[in-house]
Amino acid sequence: MTMAVEKAGETPSAVIDRISLVLDSFDGPGRLTLAQIVRRTGLPRSSAHRMLERLVALRWLRREGRDYELGMRLVELGSLALHQDRIHRAAIPLLRDLHRATGLVVHLAVLDGSDVVYLEKIGDHMGGAIPTRVGGRQPAHCTAVGKAILADNHITEVDLTDRKTRFSIATTPQLVAELAKIRAHGVAFEREESLPGFGCVAAPIGPAGHAVAAVSVCGPMNRMAFDNRLVAPVRMTAMGIWRSAEDGADRVAPTLQSLRPLRVGPAPRPMGRDSASLQPA
């Protein structure tokens, strides 16, 4: 993509878009040289260089020799975004219980366009076999969590072009039928639709008809039971998370001592509650 950019008089929105463009260019192999960033973003070299150096100063990027990488400030902001999310905060203890009770890999995800974004993943060695990660994406229609959210919200207009396996949903009629079945059962099954050899059971989280997230258990097909042995715990977890998120609205994790708030740039330190938002790993 190429963009013509003027140096003076540009609007803040244009600058924001350019920053976004620059950061997006790192969504690939990681380290990039100035030349590579210029090529990927279409920004003028000198303007890109000034922006990169400013982003390095703010720790949004890191420079090592001639290479730029995403920086620690993004890790901090991402972590903060995650831990300020009230669904995520409410879910953590229940997700861990679900993992302990089933021995399967547990995911929490939200819908974003035609994709799901994972907010949490809990699993021991088996987790390594499933190529998902917190902050990662999958096409919603290929996953149990995605189908659960789509079904509950009656969303059928999604991009079906990206299929993960030969079992992935491929057509809108197929999707419509599948979502109807999911609404009837209150739970979504996924059988090797995202990863050969693996299956999932998911339930939507949120007020009926307006699910805001979903929880699932995933494992090798031979360890999955597509019946009440998994359906009941998954649905109970989904209901428990929503109840806890609604109750807790603002104060969910009063358990632990305070973590020092993140140190930031020039803003005055807000006092506070955020110190209670913890990662119980």
Add this chain to the structure above:
Amino acid sequence: MTMAVEKAGETPSAVIDRISLVLDSFDGPGRLTLAQIVRRTGLPRSSAHRMLERLVALRWLRREGRDYELGMRLVELGSLALHQDRIHRAAIPLLRDLHRATGLVVHLAVLDGSDVVYLEKIGDHMGGAIPTRVGGRQPAHCTAVGKAILADNHITEVDLTDRKTRFSIATTPQLVAELAKIRAHGVAFEREESLPGFGCVAAPIGPAGHAVAAVSVCGPMNRMAFDNRLVAPVRMTAMGIWRSAEDGADRVAPTLQSLRPLRVGPAPRPMGRDSASLQPA
């Protein structure tokens, strides 16, 4: 802090700083109204509003009614930053082994100014008792990981004002003596200096004299052994992580047998980012 901002002709750097200021303002209670953001940043209301709406469109922020929150794009970027980090990538399997072998909470951290930032935390129920999280900070001199990195790099100029407990290091001479001891032992002990009732053992990761990170095990004081039972596994893990990060390899021999002289400087890029970089939670 108050900032006077002009609408036209401002430099991209000034805009970047304002975005940073806006995002930093969320480093507190989380949800903020426009009025609160204006108060915290000192930006003019209309300019702040335009910026916020642009950030919402890019999913850096999320708006719910009148409240703004940090958005999913930050979770994605933060996750990407973490998983593109070669130390983090190399460390994951070894951190899990260390957790399994010791039963203690395992941390991976880097130094940032006078703080450490946690890149990973692995621990089961005990993890919940320790108020750290990925992307969170602690004053370096209060933690074993921080002291290990400071010692190896001979850094003694840090901000000692923030003490976490009455056992935290309080003066520069105290710090200097402690760091010398750590260099002599190759390992850092922390006894209730960050959290009452808990202790840690940490080792630096990186070429001698230029540690770039550190790994630690933490647990209740009565479960900690400040001797070779923990020192050996922690040091071996640190060495294994660095060797693996240098190789850029995905598979690691978790013993000292194949240790070869450390090479200083940037390693060649490991191939194959995302689908291969797993979060084994």
